[in-house]
Amino acid sequence: MYLADSRHAPASDDAAPAPRPGRPARIAATVLALGTVSLVTDVSSEMVTAVLPLYLVTALHVSPLGFGVLDGVYNGATVVVRLLGGLLADRPPHGAGTDGGGPHGAAEGEGPDGAGARGWGRHKAVAAAGYGLSALCKPALLLARTTPVLGLVLAVDRVGKGLRTAPRDALISLATPPERRARAFGVHRAMDTAGALAGPLLAFLVLRAAPGGYHAVFTVSACVAALGVLVLVLFVPRHPAGTAPLTAALPAGRPVARLLRLPGLRRVTLCAALLGLATLSDSFVYLLAQRRLDLPTGWFPLLPLGTAAVYLLLAVPLGAAGDRFGRRRVFVLGHLALLGGYAVLLLRPAGGAAPACAVLALHGLFYAATDGMLAAATASAVPAAQRGAGLALVGTGQAAGRFGCSLAVGVLWARWGDGAALAVVAGALVGAVVLAVRVLGPGGGAEPAGDGAAAGGCDGAPADGRGRV
Secondary structure, three states: OOOOOHHHOOOOOOOOOOOOOOOOOOOOHHHHHHHHHHHHHHHHHHHHHHHHHHHHHHHOOOOHHHHHHHHHHHHHOHHHHHHHHHHHHHOOOOOOOOOOOOOOOOOOOOOOOOOOOHHHHHHHHHHHHHHHHHHHHHHHOOOOOOHHHHHHHHHHHHHHHHHHHHHHHHHHHHOOOHHHHHHHHHHHHHHHHHHHHHHHHHHHHHHHHOOOOHHHHHHHHHHHHHHHHHHHHHHOOOOOOOOOOOOOOOOOOOHHHHHHOOHHHHHHHHHHHHHHOOOOOHHHHHHHHHHHOOOOHHHHHHHHHHHHHHHHHHHHHHHHHHHHHOHHHHHHHHHHHHHHHHHHHHHOOOOOHHHHHHHHHHHHHHHHHHHHHHHHHHHOOOOHHHHHHHHHHHHHHHHHHHHHHHHHHHHHHHHHOHHHHHHHHHHHHHHHHHHHHHHHOOOOOOOOOOOOHHHOOOOOOOOOOOOOO
């Protein structure tokens, strides 16, 4: 809608103008502000993530099965609340009537793709609630002395993440024209990953100063998390400048059923769930790398740095490549890189440092090629008025798949060892990639009506003047 009808383009700082020839398009201020929030929050989160597996196994003496359950909770607690966060963010404000807009709720005063200001205030409020809940859980880790209590704290922390993710990504997509979304998500993910780089490094330095001081790590993490919430409240705008509230009713029917009637979104959700079932969590990847490649335990907190460094370097260029050459191709490439990392761990080559670097590089490439790409493809498959819920639905499918994968790996590891568990996951990933390619089809999905003629198909290739990809 942004390019299809210039009358609806707001004079907003967040609605990026068309770039001049030879000059890259600027990133919306909202995207940069949210990137800063994610950067600070990720410093806090990754401090905990970097030491948590070692803390559970060495300090609390949790068994592989218990670790699998806790890791499943950590990755799967977002399944229900992620969808709830998207639905809450998409709810129209009190007084929104039925007196305007087209079939998807487009009205005068729209944002870059017909969203308008209606959802901005609620999206920010739901995201702030999620960030705040996660921040409160960091000091609670200091009080968790048993596995059940720790599991509860981790579950609540992930509930906060589930609430904030879809509204945050919806804000990014609504502030960016469709043809530049993969790049915008790439910039956000790069800033997020800068925090993921700093978090493990800070945890490493804390543990160097106080060996075994896991509680010191949790304390510093709590302070940084509070700073992230403060940045969100002060610097992320509640409404984009120059837009009017959207007063349009959403189509009737149950929200999830309404979303699943969109064929492009159904395909993306199914692919996310299938691939999630065959994707090891970060904790399992780092724990397997440390054990199978005989790495010193003192260097364990630094393992996420390798993944984060590659992610930081490649997130923006791979996002731009997805916009130009097709998001489906880049997405599949990322999963092939992950499969290569699993193969290195299975082969267990001699000399732990070089194979470990290869695993971490492939792991970072996987994230750079898939994380923002999945969000951009989802945004192109769902109308703007349902953007938060659509992103949440795909994220829910992915989180549910990863929850099942963590539980299965924990059982397999406890029964037959880590090698057997890894081999099963690698085989499942091969099958999931093949199925995903077939489900996505040649175009990777359909572009919804009202989301901008310039966006092309969900696969991300630009359309020509006749609307063909």
